[in-house]
Amino acid sequence: MATDVLGGVLVEARGLVKEYDSGARVVDGVSLEIRRGETLGLVGESGSGKSTVARMLLRLIEPSAGTVRYDGVDLLGAGSRELRALRRRMQIVFQDPFAALNPRMRVREILAEPFRIHREQGSGDRDQLVRMLDEVGLEASALDRFPHEFSGGQRQRINIARALALKPEFLALDEPVSALDVSVGAQVVDLLRELQRTYGLTYLFISHSMPLVRYLCDRVAVMQRGRLVEVGECEQVCAAPRDEYTRGLIAATPEMPA
Incomplete structure (x- = not known):
């Protein structure tokens, strides 16, 4: 489990709908809550709408209907200045660790970019960037290299370091290990657990x-x-799923190696 002590609701969505001009409705009336300090898993087959929900929770895309509140604030009604402040508190880590990194930028530029975007004076210096790399298990020498010089697992660690640059409290993790082999993915998952314990992070894990x-x-x-x-407690749902579709998902994926 991610944590033993959970706080109040940090992210709350009610009746989220996403419908495109073609008439395709990819999300249909989703309501959920994410408590401060917990990890909520959002699971389903490809095309079920998981990533679309995550992007609506962070207002990276606009819902067709519904509401999102972040720490009690109406995220969808926030103006540009308020939204900018909220964006410091929430970040996303994408599925493809290479596509999420600009191949023309060195790691030092990638990690410093959030400070530049948010106009953090005096932040993003070399010492700070080295500490960011150390937190995700990478050496300082990585700063002067380009993304193509790293393995998939190392690139995902760079993505995580960048997501944590401004010390957010909420991370949406969009299948962050599905593009990695099993052993490397397990190492990244253990890193995420350790970062959560260290910083009290709240996760949506897709x-x-x-x-x-x-x-x-x-x-x-x-x-x-x-x-x-x-929707329910993880152990309870996995041990005694009520829905036939959930039972099928459990049966279709092998247990993780010990």
Whole structure:
């Protein structure tokens, strides 16, 4: 489990809908809560709407209907200045560790970019960037290299370091290990657990793997075709799933190696 002590609701969504001009409705009435300090797993097969929900929670895309509140603030109604302040508190780590990094930028530029965007005077100097790398298990020598010089697991560590640059409290993790082999993915998951313990982070962890969600998450929300079909404590849902679709997800993914 991510933590033993959970706080109040940090992220709250009600009736989220995303419908495109073609008429395709990829998210249909999703409501969920994420408590401060917990890891909520959002699980479902490809195309179920998981990533779209995550992007709406961070207002990276606009919902067609519904509400999102972040720490009690109406995120969808926030003006540009208020939204800018809120963005410091929430970040996302994407699935593809290479596509998320600018191949023309050295690691030092990638890690310093959040400070530049948010106009952090005196931040992003070499000592700070070295500490950021150390937190994710990388050497200082990485600063002068380009993304193509790293393995997939190392690139994802760089993405995580960048996401944590401004000390956010909430991370949406969009299948962050699905592009990695099993052993490297397990190391990244353990890093995420350690970072959560150290900084009291709140996670939305998106995955198609129920065993991985069971290992990392406090609660799980199961999505099928844009709708939530089951929400509950991870151990309870995995041990006695109520929905047939949830049972199928559990049966379809092997247990994680010990």
